[in-house]
Amino acid sequence: MAQKFRALLDLCKRRGFLFQSAEIHGGLRGAYDYGPLGVELKKNISQSWWRRNVYFRDNVVGIDTSIVTPHNVLKASGHVDEFTDALVDCLLTKERFRPDKAPEIEFKQDKGVSSGKIVIRSPDKETAKVWEKQIQTELAPGALITRQAKELLLHVKHLKSSSYGGPAGSIELETISGESLSVPYHGYVEPSTNSPFLTDERPFNLMFKTFLDPIDPIDRVIKTTIDTKTSDLKVVREQVDNILRPSTVYLRPETAQGVFINFNQIMRTMKTKLPFGIAQVGKSFRNEIRLEHAIFRTPEFEQLELEFFTSPWESPAWFDYWRKDRLAWWLEHANNKADFRTRDHEQNEMAHYAKGCMDVEYQYPWGWGEVEGVANRGCFDLTQHMNATGENFEVLEDSPKASSLLKDTTLVNDIPSEPTRFVPTVIESSCGLNRALLAYLCDAFHQVQEPGKEPRTVLKLHPRFAPVKCAVMPLTGSTDFKPYVEKVARSLRRQGLYTVIESQKLRIGKRYYRHDEIGTPFCITIDHQTLQDQTVTIRDRDTTEQHRININDVTSIVNNKIWADEAPEID
Incomplete structure (x- = not known):
């Protein structure tokens, strides 16, 4: 996969x-x-x-509401005080991650049975040597470690487990001297390496903060820190926050709050009554840990958000x-x-x-x-x-x-x-x-294996989602085909269907495959028969079937295929 x-x-x-x-x-x-x-x-x-x-x-x-959001809005909604994730750093990899998404500790398996050794996976042998030294000198002094290529195996005597958010557990390790050594275990490890050597959890605010001010606020921050008489960092931080608050704004972490603060405006201007909804499509920003x-x-x-108001x-x-x-x-x-x-x-x-x-x-x-x-x-x-x-x-x-x-x-x-x-x-x-x-x-990605050929990709996107709806292809570069190519492309484009003219000097089959790869549901080919009877070939991406149709029917046939199964009404 x-x-x-x-x-x-x-x-x-x-x-x-x-x-x-x-x-x-x-x-x-x-x-x-x-x-x-x-x-x-x-x-x-x-x-x-x-x-x-x-x-x-x-x-x-x-x-459509503003991305830049005042401090007061997000203070009222609870985002300023509560929109946080727990943050943990791995002391070996320096990676940060959310503990609620992290896995439990993994032991080395020997013939399907736990060996009693924690396996720490490093990216290469040199890193494994560096980590082994760091563990034995700093993180778990004297711990008994077996190094196998890129893996480090920590010998464990006993594991006292802990669930996320519960009381801390511990790992009792064997040491080179034969004594026991205990290190903390909080019920999870660094996801990519299985390392249990972690910092304590601390809150991490997910919002991007910035300042809406014609004057650079950093000057006020510098002056505040110089004038402050205390060395208490918490007090200094509070004073700095108070100085910056009038100009503090955020990139919105969700679109919903812009809807809520406009509730009465919508009720008044649109004369709406419950139940009703307010829809919004827009960018949001979160300073994600991982x-x-x-x-x-x-x-x-x-x-894509909908807030539906009801009794x-x-x-x-x-x-x-x-x-x-x-x-x-x-x-x-x-x-x-x-x-x-x-x-x-x-x-x-x-x-x-x-x-x-x-x-x-x-x-x-x-x-x-x-x-x-x-x-x-x-x-x-x-x-x-x-x-x-x-x-x-x-x-x-x-x-x-x-x-x-x-x-x-x-x-x-x-x-x-x-x-x-x-x-x-x-x-x-x-x-x-x-x-x-x-x-x-992911749902549309298909790799088709044909006898004696390399696998080829078909992107089976729903026709309404496909980036290109139609590719119009002249069979050759003959100028005789040009008026018909332009006529078909123009009629499709006027219906709002993104259409491309595919006139590369490739065999028609290869051009079909190029458009299968990007999900184009229909290919229209202009050939010598078109010059005689005003018909063209339409090819279906998913079935590869081809049919002759009148050039004047192309737009209606394509439209019907695209919109045929759309829900006609809301039940």
Whole structure:
């Protein structure tokens, strides 16, 4: 699976889906640029999401809020004080990682049985020698270690385990002198090396902080630190933060807060009534501790978010509705539907205010990973901003009842019997566009083995997602074909279908294969018969079948094939 994923990433770079950002300057870790095909694929996924959640509905509107977010907004939402991950450093590798995502300790297996030796994997023999010396002199002085090529084996007498977040355990090691030596064990190890030699956990704020100020605030910081009479670093830090606070802003860590603070504006300008939703597509930023799997986890990412506002008594029913509807969208565009699943969060996984949460997950080459979350956030967000600003987000329901938009009202309960005021409950659907793109690329990536030939790649993207919808190909370079090529390409482009003219001096079969590799669902060939009877050949990417059709029918046939299975209405 890892080899297949590397082949996919090679294809992405070679054919213009994905590039390392600033590669000619050495690159920027975790940052990627989307090439001509990547930007089309991302746009197509985003547009499908928008059509499904906004254009197909009467009760959802869109918004686009500022990326630069004031301190007060994120203070009210809890992000300034609580948007943190635990951070741990490995004393051997210097790698940082999240302990809640780290594996438990691994022992060397001998014929399927644990040997009682912890295996630490180094990248090469020289590093193994350096680590052996560091362990025996600094981290576990005198520890008995067996070095086998790139691996170090720590001899263990006893392991007192610990679960993440619980009391610390310990590892009792054997020493060269025969005595015992105890080192801490917190229930996890550095993921890539299995090293248990770690720092204590410490909080790590995930937000990017910057300053909106015409005057460089660093001068004020310098003056404050010089004038401060104390050597207490905590006091100095508080004074510096107070000086900087008026100009402190953040790159938003999520798009949702921009929606919540505009709730009353939307209600007033769009004359909306509950239940209704506000959709947004936009960039968010998180100073991630561990970046992994290309674009799966990056500091800059794009979100497709919907905040759906409803009454408290209808919220269980709408939560159930959105769980089903969002999974249906993922499955609608998938080749291998079994590679998508839903997973309900355990109580200890959810935020303290959440009433329920479900993830849509995709089985990536490295395992299951979240691509979307659907959560019942209660009225927490609106209440927080009400308390911080004095703005009133309460809604008056004169005649409380179940919404006519709900097909199944069995989950609607505790409907008030008289007019009532309440702060709306929020059902949130939050999808990572970058992860969606990666999931659908993995889902579409097929390597076809034909007898006597090298394997070739077919990217079986759903036609609505395919970056290039049609390739128009003149059989030869004859100028006689040019008017027909231009006519077909122009008619497709006027329908908003990204179409390319493929006139390279290659055999027509090789040109077909080039477009199979980037996921082009249809190829239109102009040949000598076209000159005689105004027909062309249309080739299907997935079946490789070819049919003759009238040149004037190309656009309608292609359109029908692309949009045929799109959900005609929302149930």
